[in-house]
Amino acid sequence: MESNTHLFDLNDYTNEAKGKGYLPLDYPLWTKNKAHFIARYLKSFTYVTRHGTYIDAFAGPQHEESRNDSWAAKLVMQNEPAWLRNFHLFDLASDQIGHLKNIKKEYLEKHPKKPLRTVTITEGDCNTTLPRFLNENPIQEKEASFCLFDQRSTECAWETVKYVAEHKGGKGGHKIELFYFLPQGWIDRTIKSWKNDVESRCLRWWGRADVLNFLKLRSNERGIAMADRFREELGYKYSFPFPIQKFGKNGAVMFWMIHASDHSRATDLMRQSYNFIGAGGGVSDPCEQFELKIE
Secondary structure, eight states: OOOOOOSOOOHHHHHHHHSSOOOOOOSOOBGGGHHHHHHHHHHHHHHHHSOOEEEETTOSOSSGGGTTTSOHHHHHHHOSSOOOOEEEEEESSHHHHHHHHHHHHHHHHHSSSOOOOEEEEEESOHHHHHHHHHHHSOOOTTSOEEEEEOOSSSOSOHHHHHHHHTSSOSSSSOOOEEEEEEOTTTHHHHHHHOOSSHHHHHHHHHSSSOHHHHHTSOHHHHHHHHHHHHHHTTOOSEEEEEEEEOSSTTOOEEEEEEEEESOTTHHHHHHHHHHHHHTTOOTTSOOOHHHHOOO
């Protein structure tokens, strides 16, 4: 497969931040593959950790047609080996909760004698239910943990992201690793459509009073600015934006996936997963040695 020229080159600031070279982002990654991207990364990374907890704040399938092959929670649960042992899935809509219960049922039916995974499903607004769940069920400091914020638009309050980021990592372990999807393709249109309580709604989503300054930035600048917030405000060691594009030649960036982690190997594995899925690789394909052994 021929490599496409990418809309955005991470090398300049990743090299500066970490002082080493990187594989380039050789292939664009289309929106239809963003769930595969996350699942592939978690498959690769759990070869390093050999354990883990997966949290999904908007866990139901985003579209009815994605229920079979483009649904992050389902793809991650299908990953083998089953090193991610704890799944905490959240969603607001009752029909989405039904889909989540179905994948839990399918998993338990497939492993009736000794299921290796524990799956909890919580209905309600994750901005309320997720902080409450973590308060009542704290994740151990040394537990590798990952949280996906794949919001449809502006549903995820910044305070929720902040709460998850601060949940652990202060006593010798790593913070919960975050995958935050910024809806670049329609964020301007969404905010312009608001007629009531605009200031409070902006503050809830953005967490600061300067959202209009953010909206003045170009797409690439927005990805970088958001990644900077995860380092500067939330205290992550590494945070970089990965573009998710609309299908087609030179497709527009529809999402910036902000990846924030304290683990020194995380960014390398994320970039390799991006290239792998972008080049047509599958989630369940064997992990190559170069993915697992990083200098």
